[in-house]
Amino acid sequence: MNDLLADPFFQSGVAPLVLGAVLTGLARAGLGSRAAAGGVLLTFLAVYLWVIGVPALPPPAAMGKLFWAGVAVLILAAILDIGRPPAAVRGAALLTVMLAALYWIIGAAVSTPAEGLIALVAAVAVGLSVFPSTRVSENEPVVAAAPTFAWAAAVGGVALIGGSASIAQLGLALTAATGGFLLWNWPKPRYAWGASGRAAQGLVVLLGAVLALFSSAPAVALAPALLAPVFLRLAARLPLPNNALGRALRPATSFAFAVIPALASIGVALALTGGEASPY
């Protein structure tokens, strides 16, 4: 049993998938369907504690800051999902906190133009997470969650190949936890991908920024994954029948399209690093 609990693939695959599904159900039961995606954030925090342990407070390092930022956005997003202030207020509150978290985590590491570019791209990606395309409704949870799944897979895959095992595990855990959320929502959508879901996507961006700025992983490999929302729009143009089959296929095809750029990111990382992982 101990061997299983210590297995990195169990910690970042099966366990967060199950945890994501269970905690999504619990968040739905306790806080309502709009806050159900809080289960994804909770799973991230649980896997963090499992893999890395409790970070110091105040945290001296970016990874510790990431955890406490996760706690803050979990609480904020739950308040926003439960209280349901106007959309503009929800977005502004979430964006402000997530950009502040981004600055807190990576601010000290930005000293060159290349690092500044990474920070700028991360800030834009945070914005896209909080204010996604208006064509994607939070009531289409599979479509709305697809970029989170794709970006987390890209961050996890790129980190696994060339950077940091803990970031790889956290990225893959976020992928699996999002999968756990999706299990509730396909083929029939049940829970909204609300502020908690958007916060989860923003958290993926923060994790990717840490990977890009604090490890030797090739930051450029993460670039293709940023196109996931564009691929989502392409998927929306597919001529699907307007019946039960079409309604079930739309989220599935959108999801599949969104994952393509993530696979490209992993391919770029493989090409740039030779694909050899650390033997630890």
Added chain:
Amino acid sequence: MKTFAVAVLFAAAFAAAPAMAEPVAYKIDPGHTSVAFIVNHLGFSNTIGRFNTVAGELTFDQADVAKSKLSVTIDAAGVDTNHAKRDEHLRSPDFFNVKEFPKLTFKSVKIEKTGDNTGALTGDFTMLGVTKPLTLAVTFNKSGVSPATKLETVGFSARGVLKRTDFGMKYGAPYISDEIQLLIETEATK
């Protein structure tokens, strides 16, 4: 005449004695300094690594070692386990996090003599932004003019153990052992 010569020699030796007892400033010789560590890997074996860039200063008082002082700075990015990919991983936030914490430092606080040529060196060791006391068992090997460099040289060996989680380096523990053995060999020149 012979008596005079002996007297002069005694006088010279006596005059030199206080100077020899003074603390003498040395610089760590990077070419003859190794800071190595041993970490257990999943219970299967022990992996040995080292830091390739070490600098420091030593003020050594052979007559009264308690008056000696040592400060050492280690470049964290110089970690080397003879495997490039693992070394990249060791530089990542999982372990030494070199982007945020590029240096490891040690500054002596207390030196106690424990034997004819041994001592306990306690100092503040800083890693990942966390400072904790670290005690090393030190053996004074030799002092004198090196036949190779013609410089006044002192040589020491030191051994110690630290718990990496005390410094916030938690990833992989305890499967990749928490306890790290330190092996330090150094020469310092005047």
